[in-house]
Amino acid sequence: MxxxxxxxxxxxxxxxxxxxxxxxxxxxxxxxxxxxxxxxxxxxxxxxxPQKLAEVCEITVSEDRLREELYKQKVQLVRKLCRECGLDSSGSRTDLLLRLSKEMQSRQTYDKVFQKIWAASGxxxxxxxxxxxxxxxxxxxxxxxxxxxxxxxxxxxxxxxxxxxxxxxxxxxxxxxxxxxxxxxxxxxxxxxxxxxxxxxxxxxxxxxxxxxxxxxxxxxxxxxxxxxxxxxxxxxxxxxxxxxxxxxxxxxxxxxxxxxxxxxxxxxxxxxxxxxxxxxxxxxxxxxxxxxxxxxxxxxxxxxxxxxxxQRMDNIKKVFEAEVAMNSYSQAVLGNFFIYIYILYIHFYYNHxxxxxxxxxxxxxx
Incomplete structure (x- = not known):
């Protein structure tokens, strides 16, 4: 509309x-x-x-996980973070990431990186x-x-x-x-x-x-x-x-x-x-x-x-079994009276139970 x-x-x-x-x-x-x-x-x-105390203890983002997300960011954001943390913002992307990673041991720098990376848009x-x-x-x-x-x-x-x-x-x-x-x-x-x-x-x-x-x-x-x-x-x-x-x-x-x-x-x-x-x-x-x-x-x-x-999945199943394949009540592939065991349930989420x-x-x- x-x-x-x-x-x-x-x-x-x-x-x-x-x-x-x-x-x-x-x-x-x-x-x-x-x-x-x-x-x-x-x-x-x-x-x-505010989160519950038990949740804060368990869900705090680790430094390693935050560093992993940092390495996914574009060079412009990494360079900006370096400037905000008082670090040298010149050099290659690798140089910038190494400086930030080393500086993240400081709680103040960690908080800044967390706010930029984790508190970004959805x-x-x-x-x-x-x-x-x-x-x-x-x-x-x-x-x-x-x-x-x-x-x-x-x-x-x-x-x-x-x-x-x-x-x-x-x-x-x-x-x-x-x-x-x-x-x-x-x-x-x-x-x-x-x-x-x-x-x-x-x-x-x-x-x-x-x-x-x-x-x-x-x-x-x-x-x-x-x-x-x-x-x-x-x-x-x-x-x-x-x-x-x-x-x-x-x-x-x-x-x-x-x-x-x-x-x-x-x-x-x-x-x-x-x-x-x-x-x-x-x-x-x-x-x-x-x-x-x-x-x-x-x-x-x-x-x-x-x-x-x-x-694609159904075509492959039919090609292997050379027979008509139907779906049972749980949207599993069935051939005659036998259930075709497939390791995963291959079915569109519209019809899946x-x-x-x-x-x-x-x-x-x-x-």
Whole structure:
């Protein structure tokens, strides 16, 4: 309606159908059979309020993680940060980054870098399955927070058993503090084992293995409120492969994908990074558009991306089995009376009921 109304008014300011960026209007987009109801959560306004003490202790951004985000920034911003921190702003990008990294040991410099990098404008948060299908998207007005993904997961009809995130500890802590009556991430606060000294030592040495057989075969006797695909009511928050060493908390060694034989070496935990690398070519024209146009076009691009991905997957399945493939009530590929076991649920998020595990990620875009 905003686009139609634009043709009848002299300026966008006078358009009665315009939807400005606002906490009240911009909610997550979740597939109609994935979401719990037509009302979805958006508590982004809560970011301006003081955090709970327990959350502050668990969600403080580490120096390594902040440095990683700093290395993604353009040279103009890095040079500006050097000047604001009283450092020499001449030289190559590498020289500037080395100076800032060394100076970040100072709390004052750390706070300045944090404010510039982490407290910047928002971006797109996506929830995907490891096969690359986007199940949920959310446009953030403020900077990234586990709250964004918590809103999405709490709005789902069935929360995934495994959530892979680059800040798994923060997400698990935030969700459990928000829902203390039912504790979404259990057991062990989303860790694969209890954080005992022996378990931590074995995990660090690579000697600990935690089998989750229900990822391959549904439990014969499902748990109460268990996932409809796995039958399990357990929920774990794990780190993606490239961020599992960023944390300094020894207990986070129990959040590694490699500890689970059913996941180790079989899950592409960087699928969201790969998606945004592909979409980065659209950043220029999207960032020049009006906010509502940006939302519309991004949603449209994701729609076509999902359609293409699913068609490609289904064509491959039909080619292998040389027979007609249908979908069961959980949107799984079925051949005759037999379920075609595919490691991931390959299905468009419009029609999906549930997903066993997902990857959550946020990409910064400047509006």
């Amino acid at each position: 905003e686009k139609i109304g634009r043709g009848f008014v002299s300026s966008q300011h006078n358009n009665p159908f315009a939807v400005p960026p606002s906490f009240n209007f911009w909610a997550p987009w979740i597939g109609k059979k994935t979401r719990r109801s037509n009302l979805v959560l958006n508590t982004e306004f809560e970011k301006v309020r 971006g797109w948060a996506v929830v995907m399955c490891p096969c690359g299908i986007v199940y949920s998207i959310k446009c953030n007005i403020r900077a990234e927070s586990p709250r964004d993904f918590a809103d999405i997961l709490l709005s789902w009809k069935h929360m995934p058993n495994i959530v892979i995130y680059d800040f798994a500890r923060g997400l698990a802590t935030h969700l459990n503090l928000r829902e203390p009556e039912r504790l979404p991430f259990t057991p062990h606060e989303g860790r694969l084992r209890a954080p005992t000294a022996d378990n931590i030592a074995q995990a660090k040495d690579g000697k600990l293995k935690v089998s989750l057989p229900w990822l391959n075969c549904k439990k014969q006797i499902p748990d109460r409120d268990g996932h409809p695909i796995t039958g399990s009511a357990e929920h774990y928050a794990l780190y993606d492969k490239f961020h599992e060493d960023n944390t300094k908390d020894a207990r986070d060694s129990l959040r590694r994908i490699s500890l689970v034989p059913q996941l180790a070496g079989k899950v592409n935990s960087q699928v969201a990074e790969q998606l945004f690398a592909r979409l980065s070519k659209n950043n220029y024209f999207l960032n020049m558009a009006l906010p509502s146009t940006h939302l519309f076009l991004t949603r449209n691009i994701i729609q076509h991306y999902n359609n293409h991905k699913n068609k 549930s997903v066993t595990y997902c990857i959550v990620f946020l990409k910064y875009l400047c509006f």
